[in-house]
Amino acid sequence: MSTEERPGGSAEAPTARDAAAAVLRCRLAPGVRLVERASGSWVALSDPLRVWRVRPAALRLLAECQAGQTVAAAAAAAGLRPATALRLLERLAEQGAVYFEPLGVDPPTVSVVIPVRNRPKAILACLDALDPLVYPRDRLEVIVVDDASTDETPDIVARWTGSITVRLIRLPSRQGASACRNQGAAAARGEVLAFTDSDCLPAPGWLRDLTPELAIPGVVAAGGAVLPIAEDGWLQRYEAVRSPLWQGPARAVVRPRAPVSYLATCNLLVRRECFEAAGGFAAIETGEDVDLIWRLCATGGRVHYRPDGVVRHDHRDRLWPFLRRRAAYAASEAELLRRHPNNVRYLVVPLTLTAGLAGALAAAASRRARLAPLGVVPPLVDLALAVRRTRREGVPLAPASVARAVVRGYGAALYWGSVNLNRYYAIPALALSLAAGRRAPGRGLRATVGLALIGTAVADWVRLRPRLSLPRFAAAHMLDALAYNVGVLVGCARHRTLAPLRLQIVPSRSSGHMPQEHSSPKESPSPGKAGTTTTPPGRR
Incomplete structure (x- = not known):
């Protein structure tokens, strides 16, 4: 990893980043190893498997951070300037190898903003969940924006009594959730805006766990995990592991075209000044959360996902609302791509896997099925070359680890290729x-779509281990994908565009899980996992 200033270089005046390094601690993410070999200094990340060769000073910096030093103290021990060390660690944070913890920071003032319409029981439960928040009461307020409810919802809010100050804003006519959030933000007094929804129950540690992320230099927004309130029905159990609100168990830097590409508004904290500078939420029906995150990122802001800050959401338990919501998420892609045309989906495709599949299919189509098994030859050659390359370059990985990574990369490519087929092209293909008709091309298309739908359902059932039988999970999974496909097509027709159907193919000469040697971690058009794809609204 190249550093921007060499140890022992000329002294320069301290900067704001030097000062920030003194109040930040950097932690290594789970699965990260620091390795010193005769072949060089290495940082290895286990999931997905990636390896970087770094300078000895960078390895010393990470070792000091692992020991619990502040970034400034670790930089001094490694012979680096604090600002240089911070830039280096930020690049590693974008790759998921490290994360930051601020020290000794006073909690900011926070305004919790909740839009609501005709949900008296839900808003009462939400306010009751907010009452035990572990946060200083003199630095906290709650603003409920009623979107012209026609029932007792505003009266329930007005009569609520608890330990938190609650302000009620009543709109004279229905304006939608985005407008409600903007109205609440305009009336807020806090330095931080914390958005949640009326059908959510924030955990007591919600703000305590997420506000420290905003003390990290450059971080303008943060969000946490969205978990289910209950898992009573089969759809709720499916949503518990496949909800588009759930972003996984690991910390992440959020940005377009990344594995975590958005945060949901039911669990979102934003610096108020940054929210106002971005213009607030756009007046769009669905996808306003994705649009805001992408605009914040486009201005250079950093957005963090930290699963500790938990909000529980009342997932849908009826089939039609579930399918309709999935279709609405998908339909928003057309508008999101109109606003952010560079954030198109992409798919990393290993060329050796493609060659093997093409050869096998060609053999089958030419009635030489006995030659189809030869399709495994290119991937096997790729695997052998990967093992040889890591040995030759002294990469600290066992051959078995390299082989597993390559095979996993091929599996990821097949999985994400199938996901794209299911969600964007299954209905046109059918x-x-x-x-x-019954001709070979027709039978082939039907078989391909069927295998993609069933294969991804089985893979997710094995991978996610839901509290649901395979047949029920597979049924929900396939309905989910087809509803999304319907929504994509509706969005295309509504906006008269084919942009949501565009897929950027990123060819890879080797598996995306192939360990790579870099002079520095940096953003790349290809993801960490082979075959990973991001959908524009992030609704995976």
């Missing part, structure tokens, strides 16, 4: 197959 329509073409019906037009082709």
Whole structure:
């Protein structure tokens, strides 16, 4: 990893970043190893498997951070300037290898903003959940914005009594959730705006766990995990592991075209000045959270996901509302791509896997099925070359680890390719197959779509281990994908565009899980996992 200033270089005046390094501690993420070999200094990340060769000073910096030193103290021990060390660690944080913890920071003033319409029981439960928040009461307020409810919802809010100051704003006419949030933000007094929804129950540590992220230099927004309130029905159990609000168990830097590309508004903290500078939430029906996050990132702001800050959401337990919401998420892609045309989906495709599949299919189509097994030859050659390369370059990985990573990369490519087929092209492909009738192309298309739908459902059932039988999980999974596909097509028709159907293919000469040697971690058009794809609204 190259550093921007060499140890022992000329002294310069302290900067704001030097000062920030003195109040930040950097931790290594789970699964990160620091390795010193004759072949060089290495940082290895286990999931997904990636390896970087770094300078000895960078390795010393990370070792000091691992020992609990502040960034400034670790930089001094490694012979680096604090600002230089901070930039280096920020690049590693974007790769998921490290994360920051601020020290000795006073809690900011926070305004919790909740839009609501005709949900008297839900808003009462939400306010009751906020009452035990572990946060200084003199630095906290709650603003409920009623979107012209026609029932007793505003009266419930007005009569609520608890330890937190609650202000009620009543809109004279229905304006939508985005407008409600903007109205609440305009009336807020806090330095931080904390958004949640009326059908959510924030955990007591919600703000305590998330506000420290905003003390990290450059971080303008943060969000946490969204978990289910209950898992009573089969759809709720499916949503518990497949909800688009759930972003996983690991910390992440949020940005477009990344594995975590957005945060949901039911669990979102934003610096008020940054929210106002960005213009607040856009007046769009769905996808306003994704749009805001992408605009914050476009201005250079950093957004962090920290799963500790938990909000529980009342997932849908009826099939039609569930499907309708999935379709609405998908339909928002057209508007999001109109606003952010560079954030198109992408798919990393290992060329050796493609060559092997193409050869096997060609053999089958030419009635030489006995030659189809030869399709495994290119991937096997790739695997052998990967093992040889890591040995030759002294990468500190066992051959078995390299082999597992390559195979996993191929599996990821097949999985994400199938996900794209299911969510964007399954219905058009089935329509073409019906037009082709019983001829071979039609049968092939139907078989491909069927295998993609069933294969991804089984893979997710094995991977996510839901509290649900495989048949029920697979049924929900396939309905989810097809509803999303319907929504994508509706969005295309509504906005007269084919942009949501565009897929950028990123060819890879080797598996995306192939350990790579870098002079520095940096953003790349290809993801960490082979075959990973990001959907524009992040609704995976």
